[in-house]
Amino acid sequence: MEIEILTAQSSKSVGVLSLGPTTSVKELKKKIHGLKKSLYPDRQAIRLEPKGKTLKDDDTLKGLGLKNGSKLYVKDLGPQIGWKTVFLAEYAGPLLVYLWMYKRPWLFYGEGATSVPVQYSVHIAAGCWTLHYAKRLLETIFVHRFSHSTMPLFNLFKNCSYYWLFTLYVAYHVNHPLYTSPSLVQVYGGLAVFLLCELGNLSIHIALRNLRPPGTTVRRIPVATSNPLTALFNLVSCPNYTYEFGSWLAFTIMTQCLPAGLFALAGMYQMSVWALGKHRAYKKEFPNYPRSRKAIVPFIL
């Protein structure tokens, strides 16, 4: 069958392709790339209507009900960059920036700041920060099985600005020579909760990884495993976000630092928006999805 490809933005013809009914959207993207060299497959979103839903890579022309002479629209998503590259850049920055501030550079604190004794909670906070971002770097490389290989290049600047600038803000205050540590009980209580939440977050990431066979983009209903820290799946759809917020709340209590609290709140806001979206998508995709689950905060949100 002959299918005309038009741009989603201006309905300009890109060309006409001769395709079999079993051709998948993934294969179609490669053919469009043949018509227009700048439109590599990861840069394309294929639609039935200019402003319609993006079709899945494994949809076939027959399954979509297309006939000879039908039209398809291709949206240019703009230059793309690998997911892993973005994640590695956005997590390596906080590690380097925090540890640099930990050394009290004269640029921020002035000459002589290094001679002021460093309080024990400052060392613990640096250890927690390092552990968190080193964990996320390692998870990006060894644990996550992402379904998309790329994202728009703009995200690199957006995500890096968020993480790098917040790190500078938090690190500047916690490592300041005038910073005062809270009580021992508060520091060690916060540390214990922080470590528990980090372990919980890792447990959820491993459970999510095991839902998806290697090399596929399969999605399943996540369920608790034999690891007790994954039991939170019985209450919320995105327990990794719940644990992530728990970590930053604990870090805030441990350091008693307002900028850390603002970072925890900003992260919670963003993760709540994402969790609500993911929760809605689960309910739509899986008719048997457990009704009692919330998105991110057990029994509440």
Ligand SMILES: NC(=O)c1ccc[n+]([C@@H]2O[C@H](COP(=O)([O-])OP(=O)(O)OC[C@H]3O[C@@H](n4cnc5c(N)ncnc54)[C@H](OP(=O)(O)O)[C@@H]3O)[C@@H](O)[C@H]2O)c1
């Ligand atoms: N502090 C902050 O502001 C902040 C904000 C966001 C995230 N984070 C941290 O970054 C971590 C990762 O974030 P994320 O947004 O990428 O988490 P996510 O969407 O929950 O995904 C984690 C991984 O699991 C896969 N996955 C999710 N649901 C699945 C399912 N039902 N079946 C099979 N695979 C599934 C995802 O694949 P896909 O590629 O298909 O999605 C991805 O590879 C979070 O857990 C959190 O620790 C921090």
